[in-house]
Amino acid sequence: MTFDDLQQQWQDSNESAAQPLVDADVLLRTCRRTEKFKSKIFRRDFFEIAAAIFVIIMFGKDFFTFSSWMAKTGAFICVCGASFVIYKLQRGRKVHGESRLDLSVLEYCRMEIERVQNQIELLRTIASWYLAPLFVGVNLVFAGLSQSLLDTVVYFITVLLLYWGIYALNQRAVTKQFVPLYEELLSLQKELNEPNNGEPAANT
Amino acid sequence: MDQKATDSAFLELLERNNPRWFGIARAYARDADRDDLLQEILLQEWKSLPKFSEQSHIDTWAYRVALNTALAWDRSAKNRHRRLPQETADVSQLTVQQNSPQQETKILDEFLQSLSKVDRAVLLVHLDGLTNVEAAEITGLTEGAYRVRLHRLKKKFQKTHCDQGADS
Structure with a gap:
């Protein structure tokens, strides 16, 4: 078998192997997966936004009912923080959107690098745009309502540990998931941009 | 639509x-x-x-x-965890003694799996009979870069699978 024989061999073997796959069963399974995919995206968006709206409604209502100025300030910070979270997530989604699979491999690679970079940036800075405002807000609310300094300190430490856990989980995701993906995409892009160094070309 | x-x-x-x-x-x-x-x-x-x-x-x-x-x-x-183990197959060991379609399919699969993702894409586009213009459009490489890569792959295949050696 020579290199030139490969093309015919490849096309023949795929033609015969692929034919039985054009059946109702594969299509049905594909449609089911499509529905599953759609509902997964819907659920993810729904829970993300619903949680933030819940915080806005609850603390927004509390803002008007709390008598303590400290608690009022805390509720206000929580409302602003949750609104900013919605804005930040929606903006990220709009700017980087869904993957465009119909681009050339090189262009797709470049866009994926941008998307992953954005994800890394979002997760690395999660403390400033997501955790910190809510952390300050809920602690001010509790401190404003609590009658006991001990309770306030215990609450502060509990929330601190919880938020530290969330932060650590996100940083772990960056290190374990996104950075390897980013590096892999970079190496793919580098390979695609590799110079030819005047090597001969195939006659096709 | x-x-x-x-x-x-x-x-x-x-x-x-x-x-x-x-x-x-x-x-x-x-x-x-x-x-x-x-x-x-x-x-x-x-x-x-x-x-x-x-x-x-x-x-x-x-x-x-x-x-x-x-x-x-x-x-x-x-x-x-279940991706293809690149470069694990020693393609040179797969001699083409018997020219049965199954044997040829196996050689081709092993050869593809021994390649990097980019080279695999380049070879796939060639194997599927797409033109140089289409290949460039699909991969994002220039036509020249695509043909150089294809030539490298041809040399590699000939070196490992063909007795006559690489041509240039």
């Missing part, structure tokens, strides 16, 4: 391109995962079809979608 038109266009696309999509799945997934990747390709083709803007031939466009889906699938963390 309404739903009915999308479904009908998808079925036509599937009928024409099924062997190519199967080939892409064959190149980027193990036997056991081939159906999963093929389903993922079908899903992404179906999802992307309404966005087709007729700037290129629909089959070339669909090829890009299939290839990028395979590359993304290969990268996903979920599939990381």
Whole structure:
């Protein structure tokens, strides 16, 4: 078998192997997966936004009912923080959107690098745009309502540990998931941009 | 494009391109995962079809979608543990003593699996008989860069599989 024989061999073997796959069963399974995919995206968006709206409604209502100025300030910070979270997530989604699979491999690679970079940036800075405002807000609310300094300190430490856990989980995701993906995409892009160094070309 | 038109266009696309999509799945997934990747390709083709803007031939466009889906699938963390072991197969050991179609298929599969993702994509485009212009459009390489890469692959294949050695 020579290199030139490969093309015919490849096309023949795929033609015969692929034919039985054009059946109702594969299509049905594909449609089911499509529905599953759609509902997964819907659920993810729904829970993300619903949680933030819940915080806005609850603390927004509390803002008007709390008598303590400290608690009022805390509720206000929580409302602003949750609104900013919605804005930040929606903006990220709009700017980087869904993957465009119909681009050339090189262009797709470049866009994926941008998307992953954005994800890394979002997760690395999660403390400033997501955790910190809510952390300050809920602690001010509790401190404003609590009658006991001990309770306030215990609450502060509990929330601190919880938020530290969330932060650590996100940083772990960056290190374990996104950075390897980013590096892999970079190496793919580098390979695609590799110079030819005047090597001969195939006659096709 | 309404739903009915999308479904009908998808079925036509599937009928024409099924062997190519199967080939892409064959190149980027193990036997056991081939159906999963093929389903993922079908899903992404179906999802992307309404966005087709007729700037290129629909089959070339669909090829890009299939290839990028395979590359993304290969990268996903979920599939990381079961990706193809690149460079593990000693392709030079696969001599072509018997020219049976099964033996040739095995050699071709092993050779593809021994390549990097980019080289695999370049060889796939060639094997599927796409023109240099289409190959450049799909990979994002220039035509010259594509042909240089193909020449390298040809040399590599000849070095490991053909008695006559590499030509230049």
